[in-house]
Amino acid sequence: MSATGIGAAVRRKEDQRFITGKGRYTDDINRPGQGAIYFLRSPHAHARIKKIDTAAAAKMPGVAGVFTGDEFAKDKLGNLICGWVVLSKDGSPMKMAPHAALAAGKANYVGDAVAVVVADTLAQAKDAAEKIAIDYDVLPAVVDPTKAAQKGAPLIHEAAPNNTIYNWHLGDVAATDAAFKNAKHVTKLEFVNNRLVPNAMEPRAALAEYDDATGHLTLWNATQNPHVARLVIAAFVGVAPEHKLRVIAPDVGGGFGSKIFIYPEEVVCLWAARKLKRPVKWTAERSESFITDAHGRDHVTKAQMAFDADGKITGLKVHTTANLGAYMSTFSSAVPTFLYATLLSGQYEIPHIYCEVDAVYTNTVPVDAYRGAGRPEATYVVERLVEVGARELGVDPADLRKKNFVRSFPYQTSVASLYDAGDYNASLQKALQIHDYKGFGKRKRESERHGKLRGIGFATYIEACGVAPSSLVGQLGAGVGLWESAEVRVNPTGSVEVLTGCHQHGQGHETTFAQLVAERLGIPIDQVSIVHGDTDTVQFGMGTYGSRSGAVGMSAIVKALDKVEAKAKKIAAHLLEASEGDIVFKDGKFTVAGTDKSAAFGEVALGAYVAHKFPTSEIEPGLKEGAFYDPTNFTFPAGCHICEVEIDPETGDVRIVGWTAVDDFGTVINPMIVEGQVHGGVAQGVGQALLEHTVYSDNGQLVTGSYMDYAMPRADNLPSFTVDTTVTKCPSNPLGIKGCGEAGAIAAPAAVMNAITNALGTESIDMPATSASVWAALRKANRMPQAA
Amino acid sequence: MAANTAAVSLTVNGKPVTVEVETRTLLVQLLREQLRLTGTHVGCDTSQCGACVVHINGKATKSCTVLAVQLDGANVLTIEGLAPADGPLHPMQEAFRENHGLQCGYCTPGMIMTAVDMVRRKGHDLDDHTIREELEGNICRCTGYHNIVKAIAAGAKAMR
Numbered sequence: 001m002s003a004t005g006i007g008a009a010v011r012r013k014e015d016q017r018f019i020t021g022k023g024r025y026t027d028d029i030n031r032p033g034q035g036a037i038y039f040l041r042s043p044h045a046h047a048r049i050k051k052i053d054t055a056a057a058a059k060m061p062g063v064a065g066v067f068t069g070d071e072f073a074k075d076k077l078g079n080l081i082c083g084w085v086v087l088s089k090d091g092s093p094m095k096m097a098p099h100a101a102l103a104a105g106k107a108n109y110v111g112d113a114v115a116v117v118v119a120d121t122l123a124q125a126k127d128a129a130e131k132i133a134i135d136y137d138v139l140p141a142v143v144d145p146t147k148a149a150q151k152g153a154p155l156i157h158e159a160a161p162n163n164t165i166y167n168w169h170l171g172d173v174a175a176t177d178a179a180f181k182n183a184k185h186v187t188k189l190e191f192v193n194n195r196l197v198p199n200a201m202e203p204r205a206a207l208a209e210y211d212d213a214t215g216h217l218t219l220w221n222a223t224q225n226p227h228v229a230r231l232v233i234a235a236f237v238g239v240a241p242e243h244k245l246r247v248i249a250p251d252v253g254g255g256f257g258s259k260i261f262i263y264p265e266e267v268v269c270l271w272a273a274r275k276l277k278r279p280v281k282w283t284a285e286r287s288e289s290f291i292t293d294a295h296g297r298d299h300v301t302k303a304q305m306a307f308d309a310d311g312k313i314t315g316l317k318v319h320t321t322a323n324l325g326a327y328m329s330t331f332s333s334a335v336p337t338f339l340y341a342t343l344l345s346g347q348y349e350i351p352h353i354y355c356e357v358d359a360v361y362t363n364t365v366p367v368d369a370y371r372g373a374g375r376p377e378a379t380y381v382v383e384r385l386v387e388v389g390a391r392e393l394g395v396d397p398a399d400l401r402k403k404n405f406v407r408s409f410p411y412q413t414s415v416a417s418l419y420d421a422g423d424y425n426a427s428l429q430k431a432l433q434i435h436d437y438k439g440f441g442k443r444k445r446e447s448e449r450h451g452k453l454r455g456i457g458f459a460t461y462i463e464a465c466g467v468a469p470s471s472l473v474g475q476l477g478a479g480v481g482l483w484e485s486a487e488v489r490v491n492p493t494g495s496v497e498v499l500t501g502c503h504q505h506g507q508g509h510e511t512t513f514a515q516l517v518a519e520r521l522g523i524p525i526d527q528v529s530i531v532h533g534d535t536d537t538v539q540f541g542m543g544t545y546g547s548r549s550g551a552v553g554m555s556a557i558v559k560a561l562d563k564v565e566a567k568a569k570k571i572a573a574h575l576l577e578a579s580e581g582d583i584v585f586k587d588g589k590f591t592v593a594g595t596d597k598s599a600a601f602g603e604v605a606l607g608a609y610v611a612h613k614f615p616t617s618e619i620e621p622g623l624k625e626g627a628f629y630d631p632t633n634f635t636f637p638a639g640c641h642i643c644e645v646e647i648d649p650e651t652g653d654v655r656i657v658g659w660t661a662v663d664d665f666g667t668v669i670n671p672m673i674v675e676g677q678v679h680g681g682v683a684q685g686v687g688q689a690l691l692e693h694t695v696y697s698d699n700g701q702l703v704t705g706s707y708m709d710y711a712m713p714r715a716d717n718l719p720s721f722t723v724d725t726t727v728t729k730c731p732s733n734p735l736g737i738k739g740c741g742e743a744g745a746i747a748a749p750a751a752v753m754n755a756i757t758n759a760l761g762t763e764s765i766d767m768p769a770t771s772a773s774v775w776a777a778l779r780k781a782n783r784m785p786q787a788a
Numbered sequence: 789m790a791a792n793t794a795a796v797s798l799t800v801n802g803k804p805v806t807v808e809v810e811t812r813t814l815l816v817q818l819l820r821e822q823l824r825l826t827g828t829h830v831g832c833d834t835s836q837c838g839a840c841v842v843h844i845n846g847k848a849t850k851s852c853t854v855l856a857v858q859l860d861g862a863n864v865l866t867i868e869g870l871a872p873a874d875g876p877l878h879p880m881q882e883a884f885r886e887n888h889g890l891q892c893g894y895c896t897p898g899m900i901m902t903a904v905d906m907v908r909r910k911g912h913d914l915d916d917h918t919i920r921e922e923l924e925g926n927i928c929r930c931t932g933y934h935n936i937v938k939a940i941a942a943g944a945k946a947m948r
Contacts, residue, residue: 015885018893019877019900021827021867028826123812201831201839201894201929253829253894254929286832506892506930672888676935680891683932707836707927715923715933720916744932 005519009672012511023251026205026222027283034279038125040115042107045141045363045700056131062124068115069104078237082328083479094166097157099327101264109326111291141363141700145323148360156361163361170341171354179315179352183306187389193377194767195298195694202253203284206266208273218246224255225543232262239270249533252505257369258293261330287706296370298323305385318355325366332368339374345413346382347424348404353414363700371745375463383459383750426726427662431640435660453647457754459747465739466551466635483630485541486556490623492609494602495527501541502553508673522588547739551635555733559627572604574614635730637738639663643751652775659721666730666738674740675723681744687713689752798859801869816840816851827867838926841898848905867897879946889939891930903940914944
């Protein structure tokens, strides 16, 4: 392994600009003559808009335009869409209600934009917005997903009777019910997977500019997928044709899924910029992010797991109500279905699984993918059931898992997923050893001596990543294929630019992708530039999410590198006056086999462009190759996380005193970056388990609407982590990469709650396990230690 | 009605600056919008996230919670001024890179400015517990803080 190749902990090239304050995020960019746009949003969760009077606002100083939903509708643009069609059990398609970028006639959640003001400064736009007079007819709202489909709930969309989007299922209900009939033991749980607000530190932003001379629109946008944004805005919304719309994702400060979707704000900015013929810029304020960024999770689940006399799992039955919010966001339908139910086998052989999901509308912020997207929810179901099952059966939770692991691959689960390769027991055993599982009893007694409770919990998770084989997802209702693109441009001077359809917003692709290319071509890593994020520069790509950039994005680069090497060999053969079959490429040199005649990569590169020494009728000049790579399967990262907690029974305060993660990500390109992804994912999972609570009042007000009330994990809420890996290479892509971006967020919630319930001796506690709820759970279970 | 404005003269990264601002202008807005020093970031609206931390007269301060007009005569240091223009990086900056203490980079300028001030107040031998407590005013969503803590401990030592 070279110092800068695959497997090396290369320090990041992109850090130079970030640590010196020279990053270029969307809000850092300013265009001449730009105006600021302010979105006036409904203060009511559910209301008819009877009248909007903008006359006074339009006269305010600095105002360039005031527009309502009705005025926006006059231009007959298309609606925002959910791009994945999910069918109900009866075969009918999901009930996707119309979603205009500016609400007209009705507002359906607090945050729904009803009018906009464009002015010279944001302060002027806000001052003018205060003068907009809106006559609302307030309607009753529904926020609880278990109440949304009940009789008497207020109807949100005509298109969706009973506020029901779909009733979906997966699996064989008869066979599963039979398994439960014959079970020796059944473990039952009911729980909530709590709604989360993603809160990337960079708020969403959009800057739109119209070139009157060419009719061309440019959008700078904090997005994870600029080409997809361009396609949706052009093809579905129709603000501009695709070839007249350029989307640029500059530096983006975190996404976690929330910056995948196409939102009203960028659409309205583009529309207003063309209308007013001046650039229009919007940046969310944090409390605005809370009510506009797609939220995550929000499932209510009843689940049961059947065991036979030997402790083997024989069946799993799950019913989930999924809250999708007031409108269907871009990917929303797939998250509680194809990204959820298909992972319910976990790491185990479970012969019969049946899952039903009812997705509903409520008067809340739309819900969509958030780090893990369906897999944290699935892992929570499976890993809580297995842990509680172990407790009820009186079996060690590690032993019960080991007994049920899939051991022979490929393994066809009963929920469609085909697991390709893995060694789940290897990760488990390594984690047990690193964590000193055997010493837990001693540590627990030591805690008790100090009046504290101590608990330990596992999560042996699996996920499906590297989204995804195109025709497979197409069959499941996706509107797009999920391949990836790369172009490798070798320059005459031998340096290389790689244009990738992926996008980095913290993952370090400028470094990791360069490691791959530098090693393959045998050139110094500083001779490789990774280019991404601009639809004018980079060929169409699907972007970054779902832990796909390594597995899919790098595979596309490998394919393009294969083509570069093949062509370069042909040219080298001419330069070296040998036959093509005798040329060997190794360590940056083309050599005639069995001789010392060679040409360095740089010589061949120059030769390709000078084009003097080979027949250009047979070999085109130049050295630039592109590739599109379509995965043949999902990848299946998996691992074992162990969480150990200490709880103060007087206060309910939970402290994580140990975290061990042993993950199998297949081939690791840069272990430093991979560890960082695990740290960050675990932190978000711990946030979900201990701190983050998205609370709505009954009438649809977001009570936890800022960092004052929504508790973000801080450094003193988290421990340092012990992170290690086992490796089974992914058999379905050239590098053997499984992906690592979401694993921590998938494993952590179950590990934390298994540890807490172990310490408390009660299962009756939901996430987030705040001090208050832990304190209450202890008292309810009469589990207070005796007074001295 | 014309907005209230006032003149304010201050030093930013060693250079004297005199500007006319609306009196409601926050220091972070002055830095980002008028002086085009966009390294200082806005991450929240309740003064909690710390992405906006700069040094005012040598002390770490959240620039989102200070009015520009309060700074007449003050000395402000932003992330752009931490290292000389053509010089080597500040040891704390170097420590963040060496220890992978950043991912998306958005919280990073505030983290680094807070860290430098932490060393000034708490010394060069910072333990895990101290660093984590002292970071209460800086939120990161990407790193889980593990490497930020490592970076700050290393940077503190290197600042001796």
